[in-house]
Amino acid sequence: MLTAFVRAFKTPDLRRKILFTLTVMAIFRLGSFVPTPGVSYVEIQKCRPTGGQTNQFLGLANLFSGGALLQLSIFALGIMPYITASIIIQLLTVVIPRFEALKQEGQTGQAKMTQYTRYLTIGLAILQSSTFVTFARNPEQLFGPSCTNILTNESPVTLIIMVLTMTAGTGLIMWLGELITERGVGNGMSLLIFTSIAAGFPGSLWAIKQRDGRWDTFILVILIGFAIITAVVFVEQCQRRIPVQYAKRMVGRRMYGGTSTYIPLKVNQAGVIPVIFASSMLAIPGLLVQFQQSNPNPPGWVAWIAANMLNHGSPWYMATYILLILFFTFFYVSISFNPVEVADNMKKYGGFIPGIRAGRPTAEYLSYVLNRITVVGALYLALVSLIPLIAFVVINADQNFPFGGTSILIIVGVGLETVKQIESQLQQRHYEGFLR
Structure with a gap:
């Protein structure tokens, strides 16, 4: 397997795809540590140790954001709005005849479904970011009673900027995921989820x-x-x-x-x-x-x-x-x-x-x-x-x-799928692949 990885990096176009994917994943992780305007980075670092234990219902969202949610970073929402939007659109395909017809139209219909998913993702991002900004004004609900003040300014303009920043971060994550799918290796959205979960291991x-x-x-x-x-x-x-x-x-x-x-x-x-x-x-x-x-x-x-x-x-x-x-x-x-x-x-x-x-x-x-x-x-x-x-x-x-649970299922599933795609790329170039 290690020899196959070396051969993959020796192939110019495949090496370029792998390096591009790793670069986008690194940018995604970097954005998880950049605080949203109006959030005190020093204060929120003091509050973080008790955050995961006092609010159990935020655990799944924080897991998919790679810990960025409880830091209120620009990528605080992570990939969760896109996942929710994708699931909703897929469920509506069974209920709404228009979506069922688009599904059967092939590539053209799939492009329209993807566009609807993007619109719904932005809408959900606005809703979720507004909810988390409301929690940030009362940090004891989000982090526990020991945390009292994590915002440097609670003016309406600052709160609106926070909502817009988190929403823009979700849009940027969605764009980065699509870039990986088009120019990199593997499914972009899945790899970003993989990055978020693996970062917390x-x-x-x-x-x-x-x-x-x-x-x-x-x-x-x-x-x-x-x-x-x-x-x-x-x-x-x-x-x-x-x-x-x-x-x-x-x-x-x-x-x-x-x-x-x-x-x-x-x-x-x-x-x-x-x-x-x-x-x-x-x-x-x-x-x-x-x-x-x-x-x-x-x-x-x-x-x-x-x-x-x-x-x-x-x-x-x-x-x-x-x-x-x-x-x-x-x-x-x-x-x-x-x-x-x-x-x-x-x-x-x-x-x-x-x-x-x-x-x-x-x-x-x-x-x-x-x-x-x-x-x-x-x-x-x-x-x-x-x-x-x-x-x-x-x-x-x-x-x-x-x-166990969601984390191990996603990591194993995404890892297997990515390895299969690299394997197919190697087989197209008449290499032995990962398994001899």
């Missing part, structure tokens, strides 16, 4: 060492992490290949078809989307409790939510988390893979599954196989997502425990 690991104070626990966590990564890589590569045979047919004077291929159905067909959906839904109880903090006599349900739904070690929290992941896994797979559409396309081009009649029987067979695979994939996602919660209870680790 060393700090999270060292926090475990400082909290426990023992090297044997630190080494044990690293070994367990490697075992988890190995298992996740194995499952992410697993797929059920359904054989497809195409009949021979004459088109003019040429004969087409007669080939054999397969439909790859991954075990984790939904990717990391169900975990993101479940984490976002579990943030709602935290927001409800946040709004009730000013009430001197909060209702009983507020105390129950604070004791059970905001405590990561609570059985209620874990059970709700698992059920949400299972539900969103089946929901997302059902809207992303349509067996009826696949069966119709196969029938249109003369394809069939050996032993299965074309048309409705093929769709029923694909649905049957997909449901069985999705059960395994949903249980796998739930198990991986529980790892940080178990670590939170067993070793009192931070809520953003690196080896």
Whole structure:
């Protein structure tokens, strides 16, 4: 593998793409440390150590921003508005016929869908930046009671500039991601998410060492992490290949078809989307409790939510988390893979599954196989997502425990996809690639 990397850097155009990608990733990380105008860098550094523990519902957003959110930097929102916009547009494709028609138009329709995603990203960025600026005016809600003043000026002009700066930062991140996709290696947005999460790994690991104070626990966590990564890589590569045979047919004077291929159905067909959906839904109880903090006599349900739904070690929290992941896994797979559409396309081009009649029987067979695979994939996602919660209870680790949940799924998925793209680039130049 190391030899293949050396060969990749010896190829001029591939070396240029890799260096361009690394440069953009470095610019992205640099922007995570540049404070937004009106924010006191010195004061916010004093407040940061308690930020991740006092506000659990901000953990996911802070994870995707590489820690920039709790620093209120120009890239504080990170890639989260774009992820949310992409998910919303994808869900609306099932509901709005206009979006469904654009999806079927090919490259032209996809370009329009991308443009809609950009507009929605900017809108969400304005909304989220306004929310975080409001929190910044009351920093005890964002960082804890020990933090009282992180803004140098609270005039309306300064607050508007802060909102515009964070929104512009989101637009710049979106542009950087598209540049990587066009001129670099891999998917730009995925690589920026990968950069944000990977940047927090060393700090999270060292926090475990400082909290426990023992090297044997630190080494044990690293070994367990490697075992988890190995298992996740194995499952992410697993797929059920359904054989497809195409009949021979004459088109003019040429004969087409007669080939054999397969439909790859991954075990984790939904990717990391169900975990993101479940984490976002579990943030709602935290927001409800946040709004009730000013009430001197909060209702009983507020105390129950604070004791059970905001405590990561609570059985209620874990059970709700698992059920949400299972539900969103089946929901997302059902809207992303349509067996009826696949069966119709196969029938249109003369394809069939050996032993299965074309048309409705093929769709029923694909649905049957997909449901069985999705059960395994949903249980796998739930198990991986529980790892940080178990670590939170067993070793009192931070809520953003690196080896498990959203972070490990994204890092492994993006890493595998990027390696495959570099591998394909090498194979096009008649090299051996990463594996001999």
